[in-house]
Amino acid sequence: MDGPESTQVTLRRRARPRRCKLYETKGAVPCxxxxxxxxxxxxxxxxxxxxxxxxxGPEILxxxxxxxxxxxxxxxxxxxxxGKSSLLQxxxxxxxxxxxxxxxFGRDVAALSRSEAALxxxxxxxxxxxxxxxxxxxxxxxxALPLRIGGQRADKVRKHVAELxxxxxxxxxxxxxxxxxxxxxxxxxAIARAVVARxxxxxxxxxxxxxxxxxxxxxLYLFEELNKLGTTVVIATHNETLVSRFSHPVLRLxxxxxxxxxxxxxxxxxxxxxxx
Amino acid sequence: MLLRRTDLPLDRDASGRxxxxxxxxxxxxxxxxxxxxxxxxxVVARWDQGLAGRMTVQVPAGESGSDAHxxxxxxxxxxxxxxxxxxxxxxEEIARLLEPWLGTGAAYQDxxxxxxxxxxxxxxxxxxxxxxxxxxxxIAPGTVLDDHQSWLGKLLDLAxxxxxxxxxxxxxxxxxxxxxxxxxxxxxxSVHGRVIELLHLVGAQDxxxxxxxxxxxxxxxxxxxxxxxxxxILTVLLxxxxxxxxxxVALPDLSLLPIEWSLLPLLPLLVALIAMVTARLTVLRTLxxxx
Numbered sequence: 001m002d003g004p005e006s007t008q009v010t011l012r013r014r015a016r017p018r019r020c021k022l023y024e025t026k027g028a029v030p031c032x033x034x035x036x037x038x039x040x041x042x043x044x045x046x047x048x049x050x051x052x053x054x055x056x057g058p059e060i061l062x063x064x065x066x067x068x069x070x071x072x073x074x075x076x077x078x079x080x081x082x083g084k085s086s087l088l089q090x091x092x093x094x095x096x097x098x099x100x101x102x103x104x105f106g107r108d109v110a111a112l113s114r115s116e117a118a119l120x121x122x123x124x125x126x127x128x129x130x131x132x133x134x135x136x137x138x139x140x141x142x143x144a145l146p147l148r149i150g151g152q153r154a155d156k157v158r159k160h161v162a163e164l165x166x167x168x169x170x171x172x173x174x175x176x177x178x179x180x181x182x183x184x185x186x187x188x189x190a191i192a193r194a195v196v197a198r199x200x201x202x203x204x205x206x207x208x209x210x211x212x213x214x215x216x217x218x219x220l221y222l223f224e225e226l227n228k229l230g231t232t233v234v235i236a237t238h239n240e241t242l243v244s245r246f247s248h249p250v251l252r253l254x255x256x257x258x259x260x261x262x263x264x265x266x267x268x269x270x271x272x273x274x275x276x
Numbered sequence: 277m278l279l280r281r282t283d284l285p286l287d288r289d290a291s292g293r294x295x296x297x298x299x300x301x302x303x304x305x306x307x308x309x310x311x312x313x314x315x316x317x318x319v320v321a322r323w324d325q326g327l328a329g330r331m332t333v334q335v336p337a338g339e340s341g342s343d344a345h346x347x348x349x350x351x352x353x354x355x356x357x358x359x360x361x362x363x364x365x366x367x368e369e370i371a372r373l374l375e376p377w378l379g380t381g382a383a384y385q386d387x388x389x390x391x392x393x394x395x396x397x398x399x400x401x402x403x404x405x406x407x408x409x410x411x412x413x414x415i416a417p418g419t420v421l422d423d424h425q426s427w428l429g430k431l432l433d434l435a436x437x438x439x440x441x442x443x444x445x446x447x448x449x450x451x452x453x454x455x456x457x458x459x460x461x462x463x464x465x466s467v468h469g470r471v472i473e474l475l476h477l478v479g480a481q482d483x484x485x486x487x488x489x490x491x492x493x494x495x496x497x498x499x500x501x502x503x504x505x506x507x508x509i510l511t512v513l514l515x516x517x518x519x520x521x522x523x524x525v526a527l528p529d530l531s532l533l534p535i536e537w538s539l540l541p542l543l544p545l546l547v548a549l550i551a552m553v554t555a556r557l558t559v560l561r562t563l564x565x566x567x
Contacts, residue, residue, distance in 0.1 A: 094477060114564065115481055122479030132474050136285040145283060149480045193478070 043067040043103070044201060044232050045091060050100035052086055060086045062256040064100070068234070070200070073227045075243045076236040078253035084236040085129065087253065088203050091234070092126045093117050105200070122150055125199035125231075127207045131190040133178040139165060139189045140174045146197040164192050168222075183210035191219065195226055202226060204235045208242060216242055283475060284468050284485070286492040291460035295493075298456055299500030299551070300507070303544050306449040307508030310543065313442035314536055316435040323431055331395040331405075333362075336418040337388035345416035346391040352415055353395055358403030361396040450550055457493050457551045461558040464489060472563075486559035490552045497551035501544025509540070 045068040052061040061083045068074065076084050089095040090102060093109060102109045105120060112120065125146075133142050140161055147157045165174055168188040178186050187210050194202060202223065208216035220235070220242065227233045234251075237243060243250055252259045286292065333353065335346045346364055353362040365373075370392060397403060409421045465472065472485055512532075532540075 092477060094473075118476065118479055118481045121477060126477060132470075132477075134283065134471060134474065136288075137283065141283075145475075146478045148283075149475065149478055149484055197479075 044070045044072075044105065046103040047090075048101045048103075050090065050097045050102060052083075052090065052095065053098050059098075059256055061090075061097075061258075064256075064258045066251065066258055066260065068201075068232055070232055071227070071230055073224065073233045073248045074235070075246070075248055075250045076234055076253065077238065077240060077243055077250050080238060082253040083256045084238075084253055085205055087258075088126075088205050088234070088236055091201070092124050092203055093121055122146065122197065123200045125194035125197065125202045127187075127190050127194045127202075127204035129205040129209065131178070131186045133186055133189055133193075135178050138175045138177060139170055139181065139185075142178065142189055143192045143196050145193060150197060161192075161196060164196055165189070168192050184212075184215060187211060188219075191222070195222075195231075198229075199231060202231050202233045204233070206237055207235060208237065208239060213242070217245065220246060282488045282491070284464070284471055284488045284492075286464055286468070286488065289460070289464055289467060291463060292492075292496060295456060295460055295496045296500030296503065299453065299497050299544075299547060300504035302449040302452055303501045303504030303547055304508045304511075306446045306547075307505055307540060307543055308511065309442035309445035310540070311508070311512050311532065313439045314532065316438035320428075320432055320435040324428060329397055329399045330424070331397060332422045332424075333393040333395060333412065334420040334422065335391040335393065335416055336420075337390055345419075346393065348415050349412055349419060350393060352411060353393065353408075356403050356408055356411075358398050358401050359395060360398050363394050365392040365394055449547070453497070453547050453550050454554045457497070457554040458558050461489055461493065461555045462562065464492075465559065465562055482560055482563040485563060486556045489559045490556040493555035494548050494552040497548040498544060501547045505540060505544050 047064050047066050050061060050064045051059050053059045064087065076087065078084055086095065090097060091104070093104075093112075096110065105123065107116070107120070109117070109120075134145070137145070140158070143165060144157045144161045147161070148154070162171075162174055165171060168191065170185060170188055170192075173181060173185060176185075178189065181189065187207065191204070191207060194204070204223065207223075208219055211219065216239070223233050223235060224246075250261050252261055333349060335349055350362055350364060353359050370389065373392075405421065405423055412419045412421055475485055
């Protein structure tokens, strides 16, 4: 089996069950900790007048102001070099803004200690554009990484991860090393790693770049299902065709500036984010 | 298949090849230094115990014969408070003492030999040595009272020097271990920068990364330390065997007591502990400087 469409998956909707489950399984999947909101209690992510430049170079992002509500689903679109990856890096705390403030989960990220930033990152799942799988670890071990870092027991982790990999169609590749997998398979391993710990926020940078359109749509359905379970999702892509097939709002980046728009078919879904 | 316990491929690093050997050499040197220090300590203790409470009085041979003086000195000694026993050494005993220098069957009877008096004193209430020395000199000028202290003092100085050198060697070994582990750890941090960055991005604390480096350093140092200790023990057994074949009463005694043997394994454990703590602190400090 080589694709997520080959596995029948039933996802629970919206209301989070007492024992959280990302997908149909006999075992309980660990839930993300409840979001503790502070002063900005109604937003998950808030950017206020954020600019970013690397060293003395030009500004990659200029006066970006927007916020995301919990449970929202956004595409982030724009041409290559528009700043999509940089914006995502700010959101997964890999960069600090040159100017402006960022609040995540009700906390000012500038005030976070290294330890607090690490704990916050556990609530954020990231699908990197270049996958960033560890070549010396098997697919199973790569996907298990966030759970192990979170201190979960190895025996429970193994069962849970194996089920998740089966769900994304990699049941026969549990012990395969990433260099032996195709681009699409690596991408699915990366996606499984991003969602395995049930993050509150999922950020995906061109997650469909290495798969054909059919698989790309299936992967987006996967993200939608995750979103229905309460995870806030942001997907950066330059594939406008794909964006137009879904009704989610789009954060458009153009030359470092951001605008919010709705993708077609419009009106089928309420937007939970806004940009100034 | 069990899940891998380390996320960093540290086993493939060059440090995995050179660190155990360097630690082995260091532990080898430190173990030998410690055994030498223990040996020197034993020599001092042995001589100290053998000579403790004993003095030798040497009455020079005079024209009128030393026997008269020797008798007076013997009387004076026995009357001195704190002296338990005084005995004039016989000719056979003197011959035995002179044998190493003059050889067997030497015709020393014609030589003007001094009379030797072996004295045992009460260690708990010893006599006033300087006063006794003055008194004996008054009875027979030229009489020498040897309480062995200057000889023992020099031996003690030698033993202390050996112990000092051993301490320095152990200290240098510790410092070298720390330096090597810092170097190897920084190299590992540099080589695995991208993996470490990924671990951070998926929520790893600095302590999580540090725990992998410290476990790696502990393994390597322990492996090298045990090897070095085994080589040191083999060397000591070999040297002790060679020493045991000769008549070397003044040489260090390298036969260790069970308690001393049991202390030696602490050396590689100590070095491994130093390596572990150093690796941890290096990682935490280096990562802590990162934004």
